[in-house]
Amino acid sequence: MASAIITGSARGIGAAIALRLAKDGFDIALNDISEKSFENNDIMERIKESGVKCEKYIADVSKADQVEAMVKSVKEDFGSIDVLVNNAGITRDGLLARMTEENYDLVISVNQKSVFNMMRYVVPVMMKQRSGRIINMSSVAGLHGNAGQFNYSASKAAIIGMTKSAAKELGSRGINVNAIAPGFISTPMTDALSDEQKKAIFDMIAMKRYGSVEEIAGVASFLAGKDSSYVTGQVIEISGGLSM
Numbered sequence: 001m002a003s004a005i006i007t008g009s010a011r012g013i014g015a016a017i018a019l020r021l022a023k024d025g026f027d028i029a030l031n032d033i034s035e036k037s038f039e040n041n042d043i044m045e046r047i048k049e050s051g052v053k054c055e056k057y058i059a060d061v062s063k064a065d066q067v068e069a070m071v072k073s074v075k076e077d078f079g080s081i082d083v084l085v086n087n088a089g090i091t092r093d094g095l096l097a098r099m100t101e102e103n104y105d106l107v108i109s110v111n112q113k114s115v116f117n118m119m120r121y122v123v124p125v126m127m128k129q130r131s132g133r134i135i136n137m138s139s140v141a142g143l144h145g146n147a148g149q150f151n152y153s154a155s156k157a158a159i160i161g162m163t164k165s166a167a168k169e170l171g172s173r174g175i176n177v178n179a180i181a182p183g184f185i186s187t188p189m190t191d192a193l194s195d196e197q198k199k200a201i202f203d204m205i206a207m208k209r210y211g212s213v214e215e216i217a218g219v220a221s222f223l224a225g226k227d228s229s230y231v232t233g234q235v236i237e238i239s240g241g242l243s244m
Contacts, residue, residue, distance in 0.1 A: 183239025
């Protein structure tokens with residue numbers, strides 16, 4: 001059976017993608033940074049209801065040594081790694097003039113370097129298989145920028161460049177690499193925004209509603225499945241018309 005590893009998948013968009021890929025028949029390797037992320041969390045039980053195998057792996061994906069060990073364990077446990085979803089991400093918002101070097105470096109490390117780390121160790125597995133799907137989670141902030149998110153926008157824009165470069169390198173090896181750029185999706189991360197920030201964003205959305213994690217998961221399902229076999233190097237924006 002094919003398997004998928006999803007980083008940052010204890011909750012939010014990552015958990016929704018894991019659940020959807022489980023329904024599609026993939027065995028699921030969950031990842032998050034700590035055991036605490038999975039406390040009071042039934043994600044593993046819900047995935048197993050689909051009749052697939054599910055294991056969790058605790059690792060800080062911004063750290064290369066932890067990623068190397070995790071990927072080795074996933075390969076041993078599942079036999080293959082057919083889909084990689086790079087979803088782990090954080091925000092440390094602030095205006096550029098007030099942003100600390102610490103908050104800049106942290107966001108770049110977690111959001112961007114984690115993608116490099118995961119691809120660095122998963123790609124050789126997929127190359128030996130001569131098949132694989134990689135889905136990188138970017139953002140509309142990476143496409144269009146966003147005031148107060150200089151670090152976050154930088155990390156998500158970099159992911160787009162990484163996606164397109166990897167697609168050109170790996171296409172001949174049977175590996176598809178694409179990115180998803182969500183807009184305003186209701187998650188614990190966006191719940192932290194102020195009412196004023198939420199209203200400003202809402203007023204720009206053509207569809208006049210926020211997106212759901214299930215809507216992101218549906219596109220991830222397409223990119224992980226056979227119907228996207230000739231799709232690579234693309235960035236799919238899911239924003240309800242936020243950037244039009």
